[in-house]
Amino acid sequence: MTDTITLTRPDDWHLHLRDEAALASVLPHTARQFARAIVMPNLRPPVTTAAQAVAYRERILAALPEGSDFQPLMTMYLTDNTPVDEIKRAKAAGVVALKLYPAGATTNSDAGVTDLRKTYATLEAMQREGLLFLVHGEVTDADVDLFDREAVFVDRVMGPLRAAMPELKIVMEHLTTKEGVQYVAGGDRFTAATITPQHLLYNRNALFTGGLRPHYYCLPVLKREEHRQALLQAAASGSAKFFLGTDSAPHASVMKENSVCGAGCFTALSALELYAEAFEAIGALDKLDAFAGHHGPDFYGLPRNAGTVTLKREPWTLPEAVPFGDAQLKPLRGGDTLNWKLIA
Numbered sequence: 349m350t351d352t353i354t355l356t357r358p359d360d361w362h363l364h365l366r367d368e369a370a371l372a373s374v375l376p377h378t379a380r381q382f383a384r385a386i387v388m389p390n391l392r393p394p395v396t397t398a399a400q401a402v403a404y405r406e407r408i409l410a411a412l413p414e415g416s417d418f419q420p421l422m423t424m425y426l427t428d429n430t431p432v433d434e435i436k437r438a439k440a441a442g443v444v445a446l447k448l449y450p451a452g453a454t455t456n457s458d459a460g461v462t463d464l465r466k467t468y469a470t471l472e473a474m475q476r477e478g479l480l481f482l483v484h485g486e487v488t489d490a491d492v493d494l495f496d497r498e499a500v501f502v503d504r505v506m507g508p509l510r511a512a513m514p515e516l517k518i519v520m521e522h523l524t525t526k527e528g529v530q531y532v533a534g535g536d537r538f539t540a541a542t543i544t545p546q547h548l549l550y551n552r553n554a555l556f557t558g559g560l561r562p563h564y565y566c567l568p569v570l571k572r573e574e575h576r577q578a579l580l581q582a583a584a585s586g587s588a589k590f591f592l593g594t595d596s597a598p599h600a601s602v603m604k605e606n607s608v609c610g611a612g613c614f615t616a617l618s619a620l621e622l623y624a625e626a627f628e629a630i631g632a633l634d635k636l637d638a639f640a641g642h643h644g645p646d647f648y649g650l651p652r653n654a655g656t657v658t659l660k661r662e663p664w665t666l667p668e669a670v671p672f673g674d675a676q677l678k679p680l681r682g683g684d685t686l687n688w689k690l691i692a
Contacts, residue, residue: 350633351661353624353688356641357653360385360619362482362521362542362593364612365408365420367391369673372411374598377616377670379418381690383653386482386593387420389447394425394459398437405442421648423447423482427459428466435473444648445480445519446470450501452488454567454611464505468512475516480648482519485528486568495552498568499527506531514538517647522547522595524568526578532589533582540647542593543583545622546613546680551576562604563678566597567611583639584632591643594619600675613680618666622681624659624688658692 363378363385365371378385387408389395395404401422408420424430424438426446438446449460461467474481486497487504502525510518520532520541532541544566552570555561564570582590596619597612604610615622620640627636645652668683669676 349661353633353636353659354656355620355637355659357383357655357657358592358620358640359383359644359653360594360596360616361519361591361644361648362386362388362544362595363616364388364390364595364597366598367404367407370598371408373670373672373677374596374614374616375408375411375418376413376416378596379412379416381616381620381657382418383655384419384421384650386445387422389423389425390449390454394427395423396425396427396430396459397434398424398441398443400424401438401443402441421445425449425459426461426467426470428462430467430470432469432473435470435477435479439477439479443479445482446474447482447484449484450486450488454484454486464509471509471513471516475513478517478649480517480519481513482521484522484568485520494569495571498523498525502527502531510535510539519593519647521593522566522568523579523582523590524571525575529578529582533585533587535589540589540591540643541582542595542644543579543590544593544595544613545615545619545626546570547576547579548583548626549576549622562606562609563613563680563682565604565609565611566595566613580626580630584627584630584635586635586638588638588643588646590639591647592619592623592640593644598672598677600672601669601678602675604678614677615680617670617679618681618686620657620659620690621686621688625686628688657690659688660691661687662689662691663687664689 596616599610
């Protein structure tokens, strides 16, 4: 039995950091585990311009623990009206991607895209400039069941989008369904996907076992077991199309344990340990290194990190809560014992 795992220092290709005091609270957890992270732009107000992205990056760098070499990779929030000219400014400013939030799909998505066709000129500019398109792949039509939103998005949206922009690099973020896996696996070299630890570890039963469990609620929501199994097989397949993206999304505990619950799982505190648990469960620990540290930078056209991290088989108890600005934040699995621990 393997007792230690040494991995290429990984990156998180989908992360929410929030801002101000909340940012200062959660950033050290990610900086301890990851060298770089794609930072989501769904603040209030959203990060819709290159200048706003640069300013947000400066706030993140200022909040880093002393001596940290963590690198935030900045994104912008696509709207119906994102100017074509803004794409050149984004490229010059070091922005690496724009994010699609279908209007109403998830947290702070009310300013999102109402009709993707309205953005095609901007997407063509992104294709020319080499910026990636990060997709929250769900439709929001009222007549589509919540659990079917990703499959319908793949069926309705991805075909026309890919036909119009064949060389636009697209990341299907936080993939949750077998239909999504099949689409990405069958796609070309311009299509990839991230997978979260919660979608690898849990199906939708986790939301209801022993009562309603809000800290397991995220969007896209956990799906049936057949979908979880498809995600596990994709992550452990060795395919370069699938890589690590936690979608760690902090909400104050009072907002999670509320009559209207915030959507998001906070996993930054123990992300690598949770991924190791998922990979070990199917006898695929040998595939974790590439999934966590190789496929993401390769797809983004960035160098792999030179350093390493080490996980040890060592039981430890995840804190039930951690500070979150003036509030508290409960991590996914808070209070539980994990069998892997990041030691270096």
